[in-house]
Every structure is written in structure tokens, then in C-alpha cells.
Amino acid sequence: MKTSSIIPNSRFRNSYRSGINPIRNLTPQSLVRVLDAFQGGNLAPAALAWDAIERRDDLLKGVAAKRKKSVARLPWSVLTVDDSEEALMHKAALEYFYNNLTSTNACDNNEFGGFSLLVKQMMDSIGKKYAVHEIVYQPNATTGKLTASFRFVPLWFFENKTGRLRFLKSDSSQEGIALEEGSWLVTAGDGLMESCSIAYLFKHLPLRDWLVYCERNGMPGVKGTTDAIPGTPQWDSARSAVLDFGSEFHALLNRGTDIEPIDLTARGELPYPKLVERMDRAMSALWRGSDLSTISREQSAGASLQSEESALLEEDDAALVSETLNIQVDRFVLKYLFGVERGKAYIRVNSNNHYQSLRDLELYRRLWEMGLAIPENKLRERFSIPKPDTKDQELTSNETE
Incomplete structure (x- = not known):
């Protein structure tokens, strides 16, 4: 051991x-x-x-x-x-x-x-x-x-x-x-x-x-259009405005320029x-x-x-x-x-498993009514009922209050 x-x-x-x-x-x-x-x-x-x-x-x-x-x-x-x-x-x-x-x-x-x-x-x-x-x-x-x-x-x-x-x-x-x-x-x-x-x-x-x-x-993209010439202060201001929207997809274009998006969303x-x-x-x-x-x-x-x-x-x-x-x-x-x-x-x-327990309990009850003897140990084992000790008070069907 x-x-x-x-x-x-x-x-x-x-x-x-x-x-x-x-x-x-x-x-x-x-x-x-x-x-x-x-x-x-x-x-x-x-x-x-x-x-x-x-x-x-x-x-x-x-x-x-x-x-x-x-x-x-x-x-x-x-x-x-x-x-x-x-x-x-x-x-x-x-x-x-x-x-x-x-x-x-x-x-x-x-x-x-x-x-x-x-x-x-x-x-x-x-x-x-x-x-x-x-x-x-x-x-x-x-x-x-x-x-x-x-x-x-x-x-x-x-x-x-x-x-x-x-x-x-x-x-x-x-x-x-x-x-x-x-x-x-x-x-x-x-x-x-x-x-x-x-x-x-x-x-x-x-x-x-x-x-x-x-x-x-x-998140949708942001597209900005301006008449400003690239590199001028007006262009930079428009670019900053587009960036401030916080989108990952953004673009700034001159008027007359166009971008056709590729739509990846599923129908x-x-x-x-x-x-x-x-x-x-x-x-x-x-x-x-x-x-x-x-x-x-x-x-x-x-x-x-x-x-x-x-x-x-x-x-x-x-x-x-x-x-x-x-x-x-x-x-x-x-x-x-x-x-x-x-x-x-x-x-x-x-x-x-209450479902199976109820079925088994009904089966044992019917067998008992038919006069068939059922070993006590088998009943205690099936329903997990321990045998009472000598100190325990036993309850029986004959007891009355």
C-alpha cells in the first residue's frame, strides 16, 4: 500500500x-x-x-x-x-x-x-x-x-x-x-x-x-470633395475635416474626380x-x-x-x-x-432521477399488492434508504400521532 x-x-x-x-x-x-x-x-x-x-x-x-x-x-x-x-x-x-x-x-x-x-x-x-x-x-x-x-x-x-x-x-x-x-x-x-x-x-x-x-x-467610409488645389492651406483644412470623422476609410478628392467603391457587404x-x-x-x-x-x-x-x-x-x-x-x-x-x-x-x-424512481416505486407497490414478497435490502438499495441504527427512531405505517 x-x-x-x-x-x-x-x-x-x-x-x-x-x-x-x-x-x-x-x-x-x-x-x-x-x-x-x-x-x-x-x-x-x-x-x-x-x-x-x-x-x-x-x-x-x-x-x-x-x-x-x-x-x-x-x-x-x-x-x-x-x-x-x-x-x-x-x-x-x-x-x-x-x-x-x-x-x-x-x-x-x-x-x-x-x-x-x-x-x-x-x-x-x-x-x-x-x-x-x-x-x-x-x-x-x-x-x-x-x-x-x-x-x-x-x-x-x-x-x-x-x-x-x-x-x-x-x-x-x-x-x-x-x-x-x-x-x-x-x-x-x-x-x-x-x-x-x-x-x-x-x-x-x-x-x-x-x-x-x-x-x-x-463603419461607413467618408468621402470629401473640394475645389481647393492639393497642397494649399484650403486643401489641408478639408483634409483635416475628413480625418476628424474618425473613419478608417476616407478620401479627399478634387471636384470632378470620382471613386467607385467596391461593396463587400453581403445581401x-x-x-x-x-x-x-x-x-x-x-x-x-x-x-x-x-x-x-x-x-x-x-x-x-x-x-x-x-x-x-x-x-x-x-x-x-x-x-x-x-x-x-x-x-x-x-x-x-x-x-x-x-x-x-x-x-x-x-x-x-x-x-x-425522479422519473425512474416513480416508475419503480409504482412497480414495487403493484407487486406487493399481488402478494409477491420483496427483499427489504433490494428496496433500500434501489431507493438509497439506509438501514436505521439502533439509536434511530423507526417510523412505520402503523404509527399514529
Whole structure:
């Protein structure tokens, strides 16, 4: 069991990538190379580009944060597989572990928190495919209890050329070292940033052209006409008057001289706004659901559908976090403390999918009315209802006020 970090602080200080802007000269050709390299196991170029895009795009910054925070704020509980004394001991051990853990960012020690921050960092895998934490365990020899510190490590510190993530000791390393089981937490998600980076590119190319168009055609030019001879004080006065209008396009002509302007303004509707909006909607749909009322509240028809879509995403994200912790953390903690391969308790992040809960509750009620026995543990697990302790006052349907 690892009780100290294997990543020296110099690894982060000496990273030359910290001063590079990976999307400064982004083109379709360079983006294709980056995405192909990611599929080949060279994660750094894509991970750096995706990180910069997520931080700098106005819409993506919001929808990605909402997706992550919606799961990070969910309640959690430790459930047991039965009512045995052993199961209760396992439950108490896991509750202590998760209630006392700490989460930090290996590149930014100012980012510090507990379980909610851990979940939010794990959700980075939804965008970047993988999220990696180094686990530094903190055993208490006096009480016999265990907790840990989770250090969120940037994805560009890893490679995936063998099909398993490996840690790169330096930026110049081509092959990394294997991640020790139980010492690392690897969360694998959807990897939405592959599609979003394409949408980002085709959003900002027309956005850039739109800005150039506004610069060239946003202010009309000024044309002055005078009978004065060039070089005379009268000519200079007329020239100063034209310049005082402040336009970038101006001209002073003798009477009888004419300039025919080239009109660059588009007739009808410009193509740039629709393309920018199309890419914004695509990114919003990927992260938050189908209705896209995140962008325009005016188009609220179908908002209930979007709400259900978001609930489904939240439920799936909660299941991803729960299963990842069950396999990579719960088993290791219980094996260390109790010497068992499979413990009788596990953590569960409880989603707020009210639609599915109501359907399941109605189903259980009908089965109960039909006389079918339903195990209490199954009901408590489905609706995240913890078993009351001996100190708790139990409420039953027979109690009256």
C-alpha cells in the first residue's frame, strides 16, 4: 500500500508544456493529427488541446461545468449486501474512509476538497475519456482505520500505447511506467471532447471571419470633395475635416474626380451566425441533452424531454462513479483492513432521477399488492434508504400521532 506520492513536484514545474498554447494555430489538418495521435496512445497533444478548449470556449465552459457539478453535488451512501455483523463493520470502515478523504489537484495545490471534489475531478473523463488520480493512503495505526488523499493528475502525463495507461516520468519520455493496482484511480468516460474539439474549430473559423467582416464593413467610409488645389492651406483644412470623422476609410478628392467603391457587404442574411449557433447547439446536445434549452429558453417546447435526457445522463454518471470506486477503491480498502477479496459493503452515489424512481416505486407497490414478497435490502438499495441504527427512531405505517 502506497503511503507517499511517487510524483516529484519537479515533474510539474519542469513541464515545458505549461507555457505552450496548444490551440493558437489550430487548423483542420493539425486537429486531425492530434485526434489520430490520441487514438494511437499518444494522449498529450489532444489532452492539452481539449483542456484549453474547455477552459476558453464560452459555451463549453458552462455546459461542461454543469455536467460535472450535477454529479458532484449528489448524496452518497454506503450499502451492505446483508445484515451480518461483518457487513456492518465493512460499512463503517468505508464510511470513515470516504468521510475523511481529501482531494487535490497535483498541478494546483490551491484546489483542495473532499468527496465532492473527487467526483467532480472523476467527471473530467466524460470530456477527455480518462481521469486519473494518484492514491496516497493514510492509515491510522492507533485506531486501525484508513483514509487517503487523491491527487488529480493531468492526462498529458500519461500514454496509452499498450491499451493500459502508463505514467510518463518526463515530457520527453516515449513510454511510461505501469500503474500499480490499488495506487491509482482511473475513470474511463465518454470522451466527448473529441467531437467537441471539431465543433469548436468549425465554430471559431466562421466566428473569426465574422469579426473580420464587421471590422471591414461595420463603419461607413467618408468621402470629401473640394475645389481647393492639393497642397494649399484650403486643401489641408478639408483634409483635416475628413480625418476628424474618425473613419478608417476616407478620401479627399478634387471636384470632378470620382471613386467607385467596391461593396463587400453581403445581401440578405450572413452565413456566420447560423454556423456558429449550429456548433454551439451540437456541443450543448453532447453535454446536456437533446432539447438545448440551455442555449435558448425561448424555445421551451420539449423542455420536459430535455429534463429527462439530463436525468438519464446524471443517472449514468452516478453509476459510472459508483462502479469505478467499488472496483478500484472499495475492494482494496476492505482487503487491506479485513483481508477479504469481496467485501459486504460498497459506496453508491445516489442519482435524482425522479422519473425512474416513480416508475419503480409504482412497480414495487403493484407487486406487493399481488402478494409477491420483496427483499427489504433490494428496496433500500434501489431507493438509497439506509438501514436505521439502533439509536434511530423507526417510523412505520402503523404509527399514529
